[in-house]
Amino acid sequence: MIENTTYIKCRPSQLVNLGHFLIVLLFIPLVFIPGGTISEFLPTELILGNLEIHLIRLPLYLFMAVLLKLGYHILKTRCICYEINPEELQYTSGILHRKHEYIELFRVKDFQVDRPLIYRFFGLGNLVIYTSDKTTPVFRLEAIRKPEEVYTVLRGLVELNRKEKHVYEID
Structure with a gap:
């Protein structure tokens, strides 16, 4: 892409x-x-x-x-940012020392949407992403708005990215 x-x-x-x-x-x-x-x-x-x-x-x-x-x-919470583009998921954090993490979308294996009771009152949830990445096997997008929408968009991008890069998962 x-x-x-x-x-x-x-x-x-x-x-x-x-x-x-x-x-x-x-x-x-x-x-x-x-x-x-x-x-x-x-x-x-x-x-x-x-x-x-x-x-x-x-x-x-x-x-x-x-x-x-x-x-x-x-x-610290204000300085966290999640960004999803067609190639990767970017995670930025840190107040004085900025840390940038990148997860290639074709490495994403599975998803889980977690919505505790207090988060549901405010329309929030956690999106847990399981990857084949060595440094980040489990990645959590915490307390985000509309986690199901984010999951749908991310799942479509993962499938599109895998198709484009000819990456297939074999169990």
Whole structure:
């Protein structure tokens, strides 16, 4: 195939970070713990003066750490991109260090569409692709919109690519 058309370009949903969002929600009450409550439980004679202030602020520090971790995961998910063109499936990921993976379509052996309950509420699903590629035998397109449509397009391109390259699978 000579044409350089991209048939599908998609990104995973931020729903994959649901667990991180819930952890942040659990840590929100820590911010509202008054410093006096914490200082009652601290043995003041064993703690240095500057350290006591930081121990009183410990819940706030924990909340900020959890919030930073959530931000990292949101950014990491945002930097993932799946692209399907007539020759290959391209996977791009990474925040500072970009990683590009390519899977030739004639190497695709089988598909599986996985739709957990929470994903179905939002019209999302996972597409699992089994390949004969040495580096990526199982590839997952996580939390994508309309996984059945992506499967249909990808299956047609795989068959077309195999026919064009005269590749046949023998069991």
